[in-house]
Amino acid sequence: MERLPGFRDFYPEPLPAKDAASFDLRNYIFSKWRETARNYGFREYDGPPLEALELYTTKSGAEILGQLYNFVDKGERAVAIRPEMTPTLARMMAAAERSYKKPIKWFALPQLFRYERQQKGRLREHFQLNADILGESDPAADAELIALLIDTLRSFGLTENDFVIRLSSRNAWQDFFAERNSDPGKAYEFFQVIDKMEREKPEVTGEKLRTLGINSEEVKTFVAGGAPTPELQTVLRHLASRKLDSFVRVDYNIIRGLAYYTGIVFEAFAKGSSMRAIAGGGRYNNLVKLISANKVDLPALGFGMGDVVLADLLLEKKLIPKLSAAIDAFVIIEDEALRDDSLALVQRLREANFSTEYALTPSKSDKQFKRASEMNASVLLRCTRAEGRLACALRDLRGGSQQEVTPEAVVDTVKSLLRNR
């Protein structure tokens, strides 16, 4: 039996098979995500991976249906496996924001699911760092969030030679549109055209703009001018105070595809020929209101960063460290008459929080040595009985030293050996 196409198995370490993922690498990415978010004072939350379908259609319209894992459950509810985290966050906030002091700074590492039409190597799930600030409308919050995005990427060793944050404003585009078209109902259609502009032929974009009554030369001039709005100026100043301004540039080509953005929007791009988007986000001041049916009005902003694109970039830049499993101690059992004593020793080491291994069944010494070394054990222990007394030889596999210790002294000796690393 096979796994479903577009899904990953996470074996503990990278396997030769090219389509297998590694839990160690996932864990490395998660640790960095968590560490940086916590340094920024963000708190972790999570929600259910299954939600009512309308939570997603309310926010994104029926257009999202084609990409959803949606079905009717045994209780006749229309449900969907989560394609993104923001609707869940908005729902949770609508229910409980009164319990929290503002601003609320939260992050989550959800696994997200989209039924993308079959393309070779295209995944149908990925993990995402989602970070959000709620309850603060000042652009200082936008600067704080963008700083987190930059420092998250930096924590992996990426520099300003590797990525850039393209900073833009839905407001600026909103104003641009309102001056040229009197039908606000057409604004989202216009945003979609701008969003696809970089990937489409100029003639196609030009034609679409024409039907909206917009002159494509004016669009070009607006993008080329790139004058930052007052909000964007505040963000740039706050980033400069942190010496992070060299990581950003105002770029009105960015507008973000999703319907619900309301203010500053941004995308992190890998530099170089591919210019892949690594992360993206922005303000969504009206979403909590929408989800709560007008009961809760909470300004908000956030970004998402996926693990697959990030891992590809780190691999390309040779920034994935050697992730090798290791244990603290391996207890060699050379004489089966000493198995019980050796098991007692294993137990004591584990109770002292040392990861400890041994051969479950009788096996030759050299095989046990080999296993200890494959497992990257730090210390090797071997007990013998002489004149009725148990004595243990403790070898430091990193330092190379060896010493005799009583079974009672083993834990303390291992402690002092490993603490000095």
Next chain:
Amino acid sequence: MERLPGFRDFYPEPLPAKDAASFDLRNYIFSKWRETARNYGFREYDGPPLEALELYTTKSGAEILGQLYNFVDKGERAVAIRPEMTPTLARMMAAAERSYKKPIKWFALPQLFRYERQQKGRLREHFQLNADILGESDPAADAELIALLIDTLRSFGLTENDFVIRLSSRNAWQDFFAERNSDPGKAYEFFQVIDKMEREKPEVTGEKLRTLGINSEEVKTFVAGGAPTPELQTVLRHLASRKLDSFVRVDYNIIRGLAYYTGIVFEAFAKGSSMRAIAGGGRYNNLVKLISANKVDLPALGFGMGDVVLADLLLEKKLIPKLSAAIDAFVIIEDEALRDDSLALVQRLREANFSTEYALTPSKSDKQFKRASEMNASVLLRCTRAEGRLACALRDLRGGSQQEVTPEAVVDTVKSLLRNR
């Protein structure tokens, strides 16, 4: 909009609402699970939460269908959200076991989903610690796995007054049945009767046994006798070497409901009136063979422990520690002219891996102090400019001391203050 019944939102900290879960508590449970599994040399893996439906029906028969979140995806595949982890593990093993030295010791913390018929408070998802040993048929592996189960429960502060491992053997019951009924096809039906025996009226059990040609008095005698099989004797001896034998007792009332168990089986029970099962597992030597259509023959055993029952027990035993969020540093900004300098300081502290907070927008000093204290900050920083020079006051909120430092010395001073904790 509401979340689906039977699902949990994980707010960072416990909320007043009684049906809300806490990410901090989940994280506490996960940390202990991971720590103990690693001490035992287990490596973490994961698989997709969505699998082909037949992965589950092959193993458990069509009877499982009523409890599954199953549907047909947009590519016409019959799929199900995972109700348990073992089939995924067996599938991964069938594909890649040749890359691994035996025994393979793996664990995972999957979220699992079952569509249980609506009962008040009954959940439809939970997280589980799944630990498995593959490639070793000796009962030494059973002892190692049961020791891990015991030490996992002990890591939460639970003692032999709180729980017991009831140890049994499918083999013993298999032999019992074979001596009395010549139709092996009826064995599973018999196991089901034994599995339900403790929860059913003796007359009902008696009647069911009678139709299988089994005398219920003989069943009673067999259970009461409880003579350990040679396998169970080995397990008991190995646990005694670790001084863990007081946590187990042979109890043939246990047989485990699932079809695929083949050898030793066990359940961890909370002591006291409720006698809830906290965890359960056993040998499933034929499952990998079944999933791989006879290509891979790998003896295996494992257990699962759910987070919901465990958390309830810890709560009842008052064993949940106070989980309070804390940050390292809070930078007070009293003079908006110093915001840029203060932001630079915040950035330096965060880059040195200290979780650091500040007020995003201008706010009164006492409000900022209050916020710092609510956030459990360890140190408080406040900068002033005198004669053109920036000076920072650093207050140790735990120790109570205060000192003046230059902005350049802040990081090192915070380091030495927090390192001495």
